[in-house]
Amino acid sequence: MKKIGLLISVFTLVLFSCNKEEEITCQSDFDKKAMLANYSNSLIIPRYETLEKNLTSLYTKINVFISSNSLSDFNALNASFDSTYLSWQGVSYFQFGPAETYVIKSVFNIFPVDTTKINNNISSGSYILGSASNTDAIGLPALDYLLHKGSSETLSFNYFTGTNSANKKQYLLDLVNQLSSTLSSVLNQWNTSYKSIFNNSDGTSQGSSLSNIVNALNLDFEKFIRDGKVGVPLGVRSLGTPLPEKSEAYFGGKSTELCKESILKLKSYFKGGSGQGLDDYLIQLDAKHGSQLLATKINNQFDLIISKINALSSPIAEEVIANQANVQDLYDEMQRMVVLLKVDLSSALSILITYQDNDGD
């Protein structure tokens, strides 16, 4: 009898303590390590591997074009480049751990490029792509420039049949080699020692995986997405004067597609793909934005941003001149998202944003 009484009261206690309105909820039930393992196994490593496949294919297509010199192989090369640039969008905010060691973002996607420097490198045929003096002459933006030297695909193709053709083609190969070898170093660490470090570091202090994830995605969203893809071309940092030449993929005109892919992939990352993600953790913590669940608010904001991107009818470089108001709308919604990510998300997860430069010098 006594035992049943005890059982009933224990059962009641359990029920009572899992009531969502109680201050102490079941937040300790959320398996953070499982979420981290989902991030590394289903999102981070696979996305890097997709990028790696695309780079390998791109390298092959460059070599095919070099031997055939045919327009159709040049077109295939361009298509492969577009896929590669798209697959970079989904990994840009993994800038921690191995990505930070090899500063992969500075190798892959620094724009705008210094076109004079690229041309001089090609003329001389002698350069060290990894050197500090070439940081604006490499990466996907350099490929974007070289593959779109003309106003049409045929004219761009002609660039490679003119003078110095061997140097030009060699530069393409060297650029892709640099990307592949950097990515390979990063992936290798993820596939060996770093994954288990990442999966097991389930705290919230600086250097923990959650801190790395949140800080890196905030930095990327604020600086590279909101400002780099939209704000700077729009003129937000130049007293309102649009700077179209500073937009991503300026020469190939794919900035709108790349921006959209970046946001779609970021939303999926936030949701943990089809597994446990930050949004699930926020729901478990019952994090709120006003009366709404913060996870819902953030997901809705992603959708709103995508709808603003869909309202752009041409590359961002053209839109900032022709339809400035639409780009301003997009920027404004991205700015609202910065607040949600940098203030609401970080405090709900007890993560300190650490990337503001406080160098006292």
Next chain:
Amino acid sequence: MLKRMIIAITASSIMMASCKKDEPVIECTETTTEVNLPATYNFDNVCYSGQTARLDMLAEMTAELKKANAGTQVDSALLMKMFSNTGSPFADAALNTSGKQLRSKTYSSVGANNVQYFEYLIKRQGDISQNAGNTWSSGNAGVATSGTKKYFFDENGVEYTQLIEKGLMGAVFYYNVAEVYTRAGKIGASVDNTTVTPGEGTDMEHHWDEAFGYFGAPIDYSTSNTTDARYHAKYAQKGDAAGLGTISNVMTQFIKGRYGISNKDYGMRDAAATDLREEYELVLATTAIHYLNSGKSNFSDDALRNHALSEAYAFIFSLAYNADKKISTADLNTVKGYFEVTAGPATVPSFLTVTVADINAAIDKLSTVYGLDSVKATL
């Protein structure tokens, strides 16, 4: 005087009573440490006004050097006067009449960047800053900008302001702590530790206080109380933030040394002198790695990269000012070498051809030598 002697005699009696005849003095030292060390650098007759004056002098020199960042040529003649405190060069009149100077306390021998090197840097900054109105590019001195930050670099991307400021911190502040005030010449058996000068203590106490003055810390410096920390003391916050306990580690040795001296516990004094040099050296090593990390994460931003690497380079070469430095001279030259090029017969710093791999090699070498592998990514 009598009171002090009685305290001293009583203290030694206690020590004698608590030490077995054959036991080395050091054991008693450790027992005393656990019980009696003050929490802050709170002692009688502490004075280091001369050191504070030199810190202030370096601040005025740095302000003059930084005019280049605003596009103005720097006055190297004025800087040379500030360096030797001749001709009333300082805006702060008290410095002009202080009777102190930086130049005479700068490392002046061979084997490391010495006083002539700094004079050369000062003069060069004056010369090349006539280009301060230009925009920097590889091979062309000028100002590089990143957001609101502007830095003047020479044609190799090197910020001479950092080499001079952070370098003099090493060649004057750190050098005097590591090579002068924690050595026998200033705290050894031949130095008076009996005659108390009011406001200054004994000679030995005063010398140790001067070492403390060079560090730049307030007497109650701790992780939770960091206002007023200057220069190297301020940079101890880098290692502290990474969980190394850097601030406490250095402060404890300063306190221990002064306590040992004041209580005539020379075993404690000597242990503190050795440990202080090690802990202070770690401030330089952790700060160097911090700026190397910054140079790497800002690799594609000319202004931020070159600025960070300039700081890193100056903290790295500052490691030389300690005969007991943990890093070997060969390794130190290797690490510096990643950031240098030969120019005729000379070797000069240059960041034009530096790669991420170079920076990682420098970080890894420093981290291995100083045992910082667990924190090197977060410094």
